[in-house]
Amino acid sequence: MVAVRAAPPLICGASPDFESGKLMSPPIPKPVFVPFPANGSGSNLGLNGCSVRSSSLGPFKAVEESTASLENGRTPAAPVNGKGLHQIGKSTNILWHRCPVEKVDRQELLQQKGCVIWITGLSGSGKSTLACALSRGLHSRGNLTYILDGDNVRHGINNDLSFKAEDRAENIRRIGEVAKLFADAGIICIASLISPYRKDRDACRALLPEGDFIEVFMDVPLQVCEARDPKGLYKLARAGKIKGFTGIDDPYEPPLNCEVLIRQRKDECASPTEMAETVISYLEEKGYLQA
Ligand SMILES: Nc1ncnc2c1ncn2[C@@H]1O[C@H](COP(=O)(O)OS(=O)(=O)O)[C@@H](OP(=O)(O)O)[C@H]1O
Ligand SMILES: Nc1ncnc2c1ncn2[C@@H]1O[C@H](COP(=O)(O)OP(=O)(O)O)[C@@H](O)[C@H]1O
Numbered sequence: 690m691v692a693v694r695a696a697p698p699l700i701c702g703a704s705p706d707f708e709s710g711k712l713m714s715p716p717i718p719k720p721v722f723v724p725f726p727a728n729g730s731g732s733n734l735g736l737n738g739c740s741v742r743s744s745s746l747g748p749f750k751a752v753e754e755s756t757a758s759l760e761n762g763r764t765p766a767a768p769v770n771g772k773g774l775h776q777i778g779k780s781t782n783i784l785w786h787r788c789p790v791e792k793v794d795r796q797e798l799l800q801q802k803g804c805v806i807w808i809t810g811l812s813g814s815g816k817s818t819l820a821c822a823l824s825r826g827l828h829s830r831g832n833l834t835y836i837l838d839g840d841n842v843r844h845g846i847n848n849d850l851s852f853k854a855e856d857r858a859e860n861i862r863r864i865g866e867v868a869k870l871f872a873d874a875g876i877i878c879i880a881s882l883i884s885p886y887r888k889d890r891d892a893c894r895a896l897l898p899e900g901d902f903i904e905v906f907m908d909v910p911l912q913v914c915e916a917r918d919p920k921g922l923y924k925l926a927r928a929g930k931i932k933g934f935t936g937i938d939d940p941y942e943p944p945l946n947c948e949v950l951i952r953q954r955k956d957e958c959a960s961p962t963e964m965a966e967t968v969i970s971y972l973e974e975k976g977y978l979q980a
Contacts, residue, residue: 792873792874792875795874795875796875796980797980798875799832799833799875799876799980800831800979800980801832801833801875801877801977801978801979801980802875802901802976802977802978802979802980803871803872803873803874803875803876803877803878803901804872804877804878804897804900804901804902804903804972804977805865805868805869805871805872805878805879805880805893805897805901805902805903806823806877806878806879806880806903806905806968806972807868807880807884807890807893807894807902807903807904807905808820808879808880808881808882808905808907809882809883809884809885809890809904809905809906809907809944809947810883810906810907810908810909811883811907811909811911811914811935811936811941812883812914812920812922812923812934812935812936813909813913813914813915813917813918813919813923814907814908814909814913814914814953815907815909815951815953815961815964816838816839816881816882816883816907817838817840817881818961818964819881819905819907819951819961819964819965819968820836820838820879820881821836821961822961822962822964822965823879823964823965823968823969824836824879825965826962826965826966826969827877827969827972827978830969830978832877832978833875833876833877834876834877834878834879835871835876835877835878835879836878836879836880836881837864837867837868837871837878837879837880837881837882838881838882839860839864839881839882839883839884840882842860842863842864842867842882843860846863846867847859847860847863847864852933852934852939853933854886857883857884857885857886857889858886858889860882861882861884861886861889861890861892861893862889862892862893864880864882864893865880865889865892865893865896866896868880868893869893869896869897872897872901877972877977880893883935883941885935885939885940885941885942886940886942887942887944887945890904890944900975903948903949903968903971903972903975904944904946904947904948904949905947905948905949905950905951905968906943906944906947906949906950906951907951907953908943908950908951908952908953909951909952909953909954910954911936912955913953913954913955914936915936916955922934923936923937926938948971949967949968949971951964951967
């Protein structure tokens with residue numbers, strides 16, 4: 690167990706010459722290594738010699754603390770004098786901070802491409818089942834995935850949101866933004882939520898580079914979902930005990946152009962593994978399962 694907080698700070702600076710966020714070839718100052726804690730936590734932290742390699746980067750070297758300053762390290766894409774600041778939504782005077790370790794480097798490390806698999810469909814259509822089968826299938830192939838399940842996310846960061854239209858829209862927007870971060874991390878992010886409105890899903894699609902948002906539609910008739918009713922929610926909705934339940938008294942807008950269609954009928958129902966394999970073949974064909 691590495692007690693990072695208790696350890697003396699590891700000072701690991703670099704002398705990067707940032708241009709478009711990429712590391713150029715800076716004159717590398719004489720390295721100064723700060724002593725590691727006696728417990729050898731350095732290797733556990735994966736910071737051997739404070740040198741990290743990736744395809745497009747040279748090694749980072751430990752440098753004297755005083756030279757690892759902002760002015761030494763960076764070409765000012767940053768506005769020292771207040772120029773180039775943005776307003777995004779209600780945030781004023783903000784600036785995008787770039788890092789020389791980029792998505793492409795993380796993808797190289799993970800040997801896959803970050804993307805978002807967006808599973809949409811009615812409650813009971815099998816979204817979570819597919820998400821899990823897919824995660825399992827990809828994990829066993831050595832791919833890193835993470836599931837953002839609507840139900841689960843509502844237990845945490847989205848627990849302030851109800852099921853009225855504007856709250857569903859905000860739920861989808863936030864999950865879309867978080868999914869985008871996961872994809873940028875190089876992870877195959879599986880978002881599984883009803884996301885009933887087309888325009889909200891399309892807005893999430895627009896957050897990502899072309900091709901990186903893969904919409905999977907669970908095309909399962911309401912009657913099948915209702916017959917499954919694993920949580921008893923349809924029964925409650927039919928009894929009027931849940932208002933605004935998707936498919937009962939709240940709308941669901943099916944995708945017009947999804948990347949993957951999973952059709953299930955009472956008499957033709959692919960197994961979870963088969964559904965997952967369909968998505969995996971799509972990813973394979975589009976090159977997402979390699980860097
Ligand atoms: N009114 C209403 N309508 C639909 N669903 C409801 C509702 N109230 C609670 N639930 C339960 O919440 C789960 C859906 O949450 P999501 O975040 O996926 O919904 S949404 O995308 O914001 O529409 C959904 O989970 P799944 O069955 O896994 O889809 C339901 O269990
Ligand atoms: N391909 C499938 N074949 C048969 N049953 C399924 C299949 N996918 C899901 N189910 C069942 O349907 C129910 C709802 O699945 P779930 O994944 O929870 O749906 P959702 O996340 O869309 O609400 C569960 O009882 C699950 O076991």
